[in-house]
Amino acid sequence: MKIALDIGHNCYPDTGASYIGDENAMVVDVGKRVVSKLQALRYQVIVVTPTACSSVSDSLWQRxxxxxxxxxxxxxxxxxxAGGGRGTEIWIGSESGRSVAENILKEIVSLGFANRxxxxxxIDGHHLYVLNxxxxxxxxxxxxxxxxxxxMNRFNPESMSTAIVNGIVGL
Incomplete structure (x- = not known):
């Protein structure tokens, strides 16, 4: 299986949320671990995060x-x-992604995060460019x-990356 991995934001001016935790730093840490773990399992991973962009629209188009x-x-x-909630949610582009999304969600929720x-x-309200x-x-x-x-007290990049990989590969 070949996986396109988008380490969200991380291409100024496309920046992530920053409050108690910093989204950019967190997803880079988790993303590097996901790449390493998937490659160790012999999956081909293509990181699609751009290295330079002129706008958020350009960043999304490049990905x-x-x-x-x-x-x-x-x-x-x-x-x-961000926005005052807590827990994990996964957005899918279509029903074809439901099974893997449910696997990943189950793994992350097992770390103690609320299931959103x-x-x-x-259908559920968002129109995310990358999924569209x-x-x-x-x-x-x-x-x-x-x-x-x-x-933030619960977040650990090692356990989060393991949960994501286990969900993707169905472990």
Whole structure:
């Protein structure tokens, strides 16, 4: 299986949320570990995070373009949430991503994070560019809330990356 991994934001001016935790730093730490763990399991991983961009729109277009041209079977975008909640939610581009999203969610929730569910792009309210425009099965993980002290106390990049990988590969 070939996986396009999007380490969310991390390309100024496309920046993530920063409160108690810093989304950019957190997803880079988790993302590097996910790449390493998947490669150790013999998965091909293509990191689609751009190294330079002129705008948020350009950043999003580059991610999608690289993923769509990679021949990937699965697109996974790593993020953290903000806005006064707590827990983990996973957005899917279509029902084709539900099974892997539910596996990942189950693994992350087992770390003690609140289960905010698997949500379908467009049906449950959001219209996320990367999910709308990737041509393969796609999902966006909101691992935890950077503005929740409870989530930040629970967050550990090693256990989060292990949960994500176990969910992807079905361990």
């Amino acid at each position: 999608v373009n690289k993923a769509n041209n990679s021949g990937a079977d699965l697109y996974v975008s790593l993020h953290e949430n 569910g698997v949500k379908v792009q467009g 425009n990737t041509t393969m099965t796609s999902l966006l993980i909101e691992g935890c809330f950077v503005d929740s002290q409870e989530d």
